[in-house]
Amino acid sequence: MADIPTLRIEALQVRYGAVEALKGVSIEVHAGEVVTMIGGNGAGKSTLMKAISGLEGAAAGRVMFEGRDITRMPGHQRVALGIAQCPEGRQIFPDQTVRDNLMLGAYHRAASAAQIAADLEAQFAVFPLLRERLHQSAGTMSGGEQQMLAIARALMSRPKLLLLDEPSLGLAPLMVKDIFGVIRQLKQRGITLLLVEQMANQALAVADRGYVLETGNIIMQGGARELRRDPRIRAAYLGEH
Amino acid sequence: MVAILQAVFSGLALGGIYALVALGFNITHSTTKTLNFGQGELLAAGTVIAVSGVMLLAGKGMHGTLDPQDVTLWRYAVSLLISVVVLGLLGVLLYYTAVRPFIGLGGLSWVMSTLGFGIIIQNTALAIWGPSAMVIPSPLGDNVIRIGGAGVLPQEILVVAASVVVMLCLDTVMRKTKIGKAVRAVAHNKNAATLMGINVPAVVVLAFAISSSLAGLAGLLIAPITTASVFMGLSIALKAFSAAIVGGLNNARGCMLGGFLLGLVESMVGLWHAELREISIFMLIILVLVLKPEGLLGTRVAEKV
Incomplete structure (x- = not known):
């Protein structure tokens, strides 16, 4: 098992009409790893996430999950396999309560009520504010709280691979700090994570490895520490000149 | 006074019919942003099928006359169940022939295709x-x-009674059950619903x-009061659509309210003139649209940028 990566993407191409958003991307994420994907706006980061979760179809290449080819599998079935995506912009269900949002995260599971209740408790341990807001409409919460809910909702599916798409987007600096604190906790729990971020510095600080995506191609990859020290990365993504 | 009370009762009955069909409009609109403009024709077809069903069960053949017994x-x-x-x-x-081919393409092809489907039916x-x-005489005499x-x-x-019970059941299912919450999730955001593992196409x-079934139910409920015919659907569907607009197309309870209000x-x-x-009905609709374009209970949908 050890040599089969949790996620393996081979020469993946995704097109929107005539536009080639991904031009042959290959990456791997191994069990227990935190891997980050950094890159500027329009590099194709979100497209890659959607292609993994099945929201976007592949024009060529393969998506393998635990050694199984899932390139053509519909998105809802991938959730049952163990892929959970916390989408860009949070996308919680604002007209439903916090509890119902969390329960929708466990929608596909055939677990017992006691098991689900235990998992809810586990989320409250990481996100105590969700317990207080349990019966409130999710739409009434702040952006940062909604992001916490979106992560907890994804965790309710008991994923083997958690995809976090720009979790810090549009959040106040203090909230961003909280979110990265949560990501560190998830890492300590051994959750396999693929993190897409514009905040490259923080993302590389928490990750084991990283890839740099630019206009649909992986242009650099390596250990997070090495990438952080790389002068090209520092200039392009860490705001140093 | 008695006449007014009488009008209230028949208004509620008529309203129940409009409300059921309006709810059908709400269900497809909230999940796909499309409506079945052939709903009236489906309603009529369902009703004549059901009336024929009663005839066959009574051993009268397809073209007999039904006596109360x-x-x-x-x-x-x-x-009713068959219908x-x-x-x-x-x-x-x-859905597969007249709606799905056009979803997400923009434009209003689905308006023409659902109308056309209705006319074919x-x-x-x-x-x-x-x-x-x-x-068709009433089963209750x-x-x-x-x-x-x-x-x-x-x-x-x-x-x-039947329309209120059906509506309460649907309302409860949508608000309290797992499948109902999944339907609401799909209505709100299909991609996010897919990420929950919900089979959105299903x-x-x-x-x-469900939307079409509600039309069939409405048709056979009203048939003993009016009559059943291939042409009975258009005016009911038009009023039901108006009811949905008045009450708020994106709010199920609004559609029910609109139905009863219009009835x-x-x-x-009608009692008066x-x-x-x-x-008066269409003036009411225009008035509501001017004062509250999203309908009485409807919520304004903020378009995503």
Whole structure:
């Protein structure tokens, strides 16, 4: 098992009409790893996430999950396999309560009520504010709280691979700090994570490895520490000149 | 006074019918942002199928005349069930042929295609049943019940009771059950719903099946009060659509409220000046649209940028 990566993407191409958003991307994420994907706006980061979760179809290449080819599998079935995506912009269900949002995260599971209740408790341990807001409409919460809910909702599916798409987007600096604190906790729990971020510095600080995506191609990859020290990365993504 | 009470009862019965069909519009609109403009024709088809069902069960053949003793409650119920199932299947067929090919393409192709689907259904029914109206007596008989001096038909009570029960059930399912919450998730955001592991295409097909079934239910409920015919659907569907607009197309409870409101207005104004019925209804619609464009209980949808 050890040599089969949790996620393996081979020469993946995704097109929107005539536009080639991904031009042959290959990456791997191994069990227990935190891997980050950094890159500027329009590099194709979100497209890659959607292609993994099945929201976007592949024009060529393969998506393998635990050694199984899932390139053509519909998105809802991938959730049952163990892929959970916390989408860009949070996308919680604002007209439903916090509890119902969390329960929708466990929608596909055939677990017992006691098991689900235990998992809810586990989320409250990481996100105590969700317990207080349990019966409130999710739409009434702040952006940062909604992001916490979106992560907890994804965790309710008991994923083997958690995809976090720009979790810090549009959040106040203090909230961003909280979110990265949560990501560190998830890492300590051994959750396999693929993190897409514009905040490259923080993302590389928490990750084991990283890839740099630019206009649909992986242009650099390596250990997070090495990438952080790389002068090209520092200039392009860490705001140093 | 008695006359007003009488008008209230028949208005509620009519309103229940509008509310059921309006709810059907709400269900497909909230899940796909499309409506079945052939809903009226489906309603009529479902009704003539059900009336024929009663005839066959009573051993009268396809073109007989129904006497009151032919329409027993169980024959009526069995035919209702048949009609609801047939219409549910037609709803699925409608979705695959007239809606799905056009979803996400922009434009209004689905308006024409659902209208066209309805016309195909109507003409098929016309070829089988002919244009004349079919009389179906109420399974509860015609003995007028006196409530506060006003005479109420047992069928009117059945219509109100059945529509209210069906609507309460649907409302509860949507708010309290897992599948209902999944349907609401799909209505709100299909991608996010997919990420929850919800089979979005299946939910959408289910929405079309339920929407059409509701039309079939409404048709057979009203048939003993009016008559059944291939042409009975258009005016009901138009009023139901108006009811959905008045109450708020994106709010199920609003659609129900709109249905009852329109039924009551139609019945009350009809008591006073029959020829002002339609005028007052459509003036009410225009008034609501001016004052609250999203409908009485509707919420303004913020378009994503």
